[in-house]
Structures are given as C-alpha cells and as structure tokens.
Amino acid sequence: MTDAAIVLAAGKGTRFRSDLAKVLHPVAGRTLLRWVLEAARPLELERIVVVVGYQADAVRAEAEASGINGLRFVEQSEQRGTGHAARVALESGELDDADTVLVLPGDGPLLTSQVLGELLDAHRGGAATLLTTELADPTGLGRIVRDGDGRVLRIVEELDASEEERGIDEVSTSTYVFEREALGRELARLGTGNAQGEEYLTDVVAPLAAAGVAAVVTAPEVAAGVNDLAQLAHAGSILRSRILERLMLDGVTVVDPAATYVGPDVTVEPDAVLLPGTHLEGACRIGAGARVGPDCRLVDTEVEAGASVSYAVAVQSSIGPGALVGPYASLRPGTRLEAGAKAGTFVEMKASTIGEGSKVSHLSYIGDATIGRDVNVGAATVTVNYDGYAKHKTVIGDRASIGSDSMLVAPVRIGDDAVTGAGSVITKDVPEGALAVERSEQRIVPGYTERKRSRRGKAGDTEHGEH
Ligand code: UD1
Ligand code: CA
Numbered sequence: 001m002t003d004a005a006i007v008l009a010a011g012k013g014t015r016f017r018s019d020l021a022k023v024l025h026p027v028a029g030r031t032l033l034r035w036v037l038e039a040a041r042p043l044e045l046e047r048i049v050v051v052v053g054y055q056a057d058a059v060r061a062e063a064e065a066s067g068i069n070g071l072r073f074v075e076q077s078e079q080r081g082t083g084h085a086a087r088v089a090l091e092s093g094e095l096d097d098a099d100t101v102l103v104l105p106g107d108g109p110l111l112t113s114q115v116l117g118e119l120l121d122a123h124r125g126g127a128a129t130l131l132t133t134e135l136a137d138p139t140g141l142g143r144i145v146r147d148g149d150g151r152v153l154r155i156v157e158e159l160d161a162s163e164e165e166r167g168i169d170e171v172s173t174s175t176y177v178f179e180r181e182a183l184g185r186e187l188a189r190l191g192t193g194n195a196q197g198e199e200y201l202t203d204v205v206a207p208l209a210a211a212g213v214a215a216v217v218t219a220p221e222v223a224a225g226v227n228d229l230a231q232l233a234h235a236g237s238i239l240r241s242r243i244l245e246r247l248m249l250d251g252v253t254v255v256d257p258a259a260t261y262v263g264p265d266v267t268v269e270p271d272a273v274l275l276p277g278t279h280l281e282g283a284c285r286i287g288a289g290a291r292v293g294p295d296c297r298l299v300d301t302e303v304e305a306g307a308s309v310s311y312a313v314a315v316q317s318s319i320g321p322g323a324l325v326g327p328y329a330s331l332r333p334g335t336r337l338e339a340g341a342k343a344g345t346f347v348e349m350k351a352s353t354i355g356e357g358s359k360v361s362h363l364s365y366i367g368d369a370t371i372g373r374d375v376n377v378g379a380a381t382v383t384v385n386y387d388g389y390a391k392h393k394t395v396i397g398d399r400a401s402i403g404s405d406s407m408l409v410a411p412v413r414i415g416d417d418a419v420t421g422a423g424s425v426i427t428k429d430v431p432e433g434a435l436a437v438e439r440s441e442q443r444i445v446p447g448y449t450e451r452k453r454s455r456r457g458k459a460g461d462t463e464h465g466e467h
Contacts, residue, residue, distance in 0.1 A: 003045050003120060004098035006089040008174070008201075009033055009063075009106030010053025010076040015228045021055040023106040024062060027232050028239035029263030029281060033059065035109035035239070037066045038264075042113040043120070044069075045102070049094050051076050051085045081198030082174065087187040090180070098180050103201070105174035107226045109235050115222050116175075123177040126212030128205065130155075131175035133223035140227065141171035142202045144215065152213040154206035159195035172202060173223040182208055239264075247274075255293075269305070287321070301331070304339075317349075320356075338373070352383075355398065368410065369394040378404030378422065385410045397432065 013022020023033035030038070033050075040048060048068065052059045053076040060073050074092040076085050086103060095101055100123065102116065115131065123129035130152065132144050142155040143165050155172050156165050186204035194200060205213055226232050243264055244257045251270030254260050259276040268274070268286040275293025280286070284298050287305035292298065294310060301314040304321040312326035316333035319325055323337040327345055334351035337343060341354040344361035352366045355373035360366055362379035368391050369383045381402050383394040394408050397416030402408070407425040414420065418430045421437030430436040 003043065003100055003102060004047040004070075004095050004180075005040055005043075005045050005049070005102040005104055006086055006095070007033070007036060007040075007048060007050045007063075007104045007106055008082055008085045009059055010051045010056075010085050011079050011106075012054040013107070013227075016232075018229070021059055022226075024055065024058060025229075025232060027109055027226075027236040028243070029265070030109075031062055032109045032226060032232075033062055033106050034066060036104055036106055036111060037063060037068055039111045039113050039116055040102075040104065041066070041068050043102075043116060046070050047072060047094060047098060049074055049089045049092065050106075051089050053077060053079050053085075081192070081196070082201035083187055083190045083199035083203060086183070086201050087190070087199065090184045090187060095180060101178050101180045101183060103174070103176045103178065105225055108173065108175060108223070109226060110222050110224055110238060111173075111175060112222055115216075115218050118218075119175065119177055119216050122214060122216045124214075126214050127179050127182040127208040128212075129177045129214040129216060130205070131173045131223060132170050132215050132217050133173055133220050134169050134217065135171055135220055135224075136169070138166075138169050138171045141225075142174075143168040144170040144172060146170075151209070152205065152215050153209050155202035157194065157196070157200060157202060170217070173218070174201070174225060175223070176201075178204075178208075182211065260293075275310075296326075307337075312343075366394075368392065369396065369408075371396045372398035372400065372416065374399045375402070376400075377402045378406065380405045381408065382406075383408050383410060 009023045016022050024031050047070045049072045050063050052073050056075055063071055072094045074089050076088045119129060119131050140158050142157050143161055145153045145156055145165060147153050183204060186207050190199040190203055192199055221238055226235050240261060243262050244254050244260060247268050248254050252268045253273040256276040260274050261279040263281050266280045266284045269288040271289045272286045273291045277295035278293035279297040282300035285302045286292060287303060289306045290303045291308045292303060296309050297313045299315045302318045303309055304319060306321055307319045307323045309319060310326040312329045314331035317331040317335040319337050320339045320341060322340045324342040329343045330348045331343060332350035335349040336353045338354060338356040340357045342359040342361060343349055346363045347360050348365050350367040352369040354371045355375060357373055358371050358375040360377040364377060364381045366383050367385040375396055384407050385391050392410035394410045395413045397414060399417045400414050401419045403420045403422035403424060405423045406420045409427045412426055413429045415430055415432030417433045419435045420426055424436060424438040426436055426438060
C-alpha cells in the first residue's frame, strides 16, 4: 500500500469548555474533523484510520458522512495521549500494508491538500518528516529542538521544556509523515514519564533523529491548530477569507469580505454581487449577475442568473432567473420561483411554485400552493392550508388575479383568468374566467356623522368632552 493516514480525533478538547467534542465544532461551514478530512481527500490515500474516543459514535458518523474512501475507525477508550492514540491505530492492524503513514491532528482545520502534498513529497529516505511553523507566540505547543547544523533532534512539550527551550518559536503542528515500521517500533517503547503523564507522540522524534528526521516549515495560516474557542473563531476568519478570495478571483464582487459568510460548498458565478450581511450555507448556487444581500441567509438554495434577493431568508428553495425576493421575505423548504416571479415584503412561502412573472408583493402567506404564470396575488392574501389536522393544496391558474385580503381555504382551485374580490373567504373552486366575491353587501347610512355630532352637542352641556 502506498500512503495511509491516522487522524487523531479521540480527545474531548477540554480547553473548548464545551460538552461537544472539539472535532465536531463547526467553523466556516464544516466541522473541524471535516476540514481535516477534506484536506486529505485529494491525496487519495488508500487508508485513513480515524482514532475516536470521546463521543465516538458522533465523530465516526461525521467522518463517514464525508464519503471519503478507505476510512476505518479505531476506538481509544481512554485518552492516554497522542502517542497512545497513534499506537492504538497501528495496533489495529488496519495500517499493516502501509509503508508510510501521515499523522494528522483532528484539530487542524487550516491544513491544505497542497501543504500535505508538499510534506509527503519532502519525505524521502528518513524515518520521519515533520510539519512545523514559527509563531510569534508559541505558548502551549511542542517546540522543535534542532542542533547547531539545523538538524531536528527532538520535540519538547511546553510543560517539559527548559526556560531556554521555551524561547524556541518553531513548533510542531502535530502533522507528520512516518515510516510505519519505525513509528510502530518507537510507539511500543513510549513511556509516560513527563509532566502530563501521557504517551506523547512527539517523543518518538528523538529516537528517530539518528535515522534522519526532516522538517517542512510552513506558514501559521496553514498550520495553526485550534485549542480554544477564540482560536476557533480566528481559524474561521482565515477559512472564510480563503473561500472569498477564490470567489473574487473568479469574478464575483464581494462588497465587504469581512461581513460576508460563504460556506465551502457554495458556488457563485462571475458577475454575481454579494452585499454585506450575506450568509450562504450548505450547497447554495448563485448564478451570473445575481445580487444577494444586504442581510440574507440562504441555505441549500439556488439563485439563478440576474435574480435579486435582499433582507431575506431562504432554505432549500430555488429562485429563478430575474426573480425578486424581499425585502423581508422568508422562503421555506420547497419554494420555487420561476423566471421573473416575485416574493415581496413580509411574504412567507413554503412548498409552493410561483409561475413565471407571477407576483406576490406584500404581506402574504403562500403554502402548499401551485401558482400559474402572470398571476397577481394582492396584499395580505393567505392560503389557508391547514385545517388543524392536515395540509391541503391551493392551485391558481395562469393570469388569475387574487384580490387583496383573500383567504383561499384549501383544498381549492382558482381557474385560469379567474378573479377573487378583495376580502373574500374562498372556500369553493372558482371556474376559469369567473369572479368570486364572498362578503356581505355594503350598507350606506346617509347623514350618520351629522346626526352623531348633533347628539354629542346636547350631551356637551354637561362638559363631559369625552373622545
Ligand atoms: C499537540 C502536540 C504538540 C503540538 C500541538 C499542535 C503532543 C504531545 N503534543 O499538543 O507538540 O504542538 O499538538 O496542535 O502530541 N488526541 C487523541 N487521543 C489522546 C490525546 C489527543 O486522539 O489521547 C487527539 C486530540 O483529539 C486532538 C489531537 O490528538 O485532535 C491533538 O491533541 P491535543 O490535546 O490538542 O494536543 P496539543 O496539546 O495541542
Ligand atoms: Ca491541539
């Protein structure tokens, strides 16, 4: 077997001060674990052994959801250190066919496929190759101790380091390539005689140094791990800028990158404009020339070319070419706006199709409805889709005109070219081309105001002056 990997993901992440396993915390649209696995995916490793422990089932499920080939899981029931975790992985036998093994920390979301490729390429002849970085503040991390000629001698953990060693600013990123046999041999000999009483993976470096340990020094923006929620947020901003950078270079206008949140699985075509406060989550697709924002949250939603969405929320919806959404609209799952359709101000839609050129401009609820083309739905129209037991469908034909404040009590069908009068409660189907009005006749009471005022005038003698 060529290359294989171990992902260390059994720890709780105590410094996160959270019940959720550290590697399951989301950042910039993916969990920490998923970022690491996605960095490994293009390497097409034959085997990736994920070491699970704390919240093992959930961690395992999250890894499996990636669909990456060659995943295996081993359980480290007691977290006795990174060296112990690697040992459990090797002893599982899952890596017996591997010549070299890449070791990845589960908490390194900034790692890229490119730098992992460079690390594998740099591993030639020696027993191990380390990925290191230089930090202005290396506090808490393992320091790289080199000899006078720059050769790596060992890694010393902060708590075990001398004052002089703590002054070293080059640190381990917990990312390594090892010759499997050499790693297995040294892991079997690991002790726990250190400040934390753990089996340190870092301790295998010293005995391997004689056989040659190389190091690739990379930038902190790639290498920094995440040990607390402040570092998580910082990693998030780096990951988001990478995503936005790629979009901008591909021709997308991002008016304010610091206020734009785009997930890693979103695609945006050239000449689209993303305005501040835009959040694109899941598998959103934004078409050429579309405008999204300000202040939108779209989840798994498609916005086709030239459409415009502002101050809106849309989940699992599809907004056709040139369609208009917002300001202040909510499109819930299963909403489809065909070309040029509109969901305007204070409009909520769910599981409905709005035909080409049809407009729902103000203060309406459209649920479980199919609306034809060139329909006008007046302000404050409601599809009364729920009778307290089940949901029912409303069907509106092409070119129909729904008067303002119509209650369309489903199941109901409004025919092509039909009209409903404002304020009507429509409970029966309306045939094609017909008008349906449902309201009481308007009454006129002539001279009403005059009479009322003169009555008040008499009462006014007692100086009541009420309103
Ligand atoms: C580790 C390194 C340190 C390096 C730093 C980089 C050791 C002893 N220290 O320290 O040199 O600078 O990473 O971020 O290796 N894990 C297990 N089982 C365990 C313990 C840990 O699976 O028993 C996993 C954790 O879930 C985590 C990873 O290993 O994903 C690293 O563990 P962590 O406790 O974060 O190590 P650091 O203290 O950061
Ligand atoms: Ca760490």
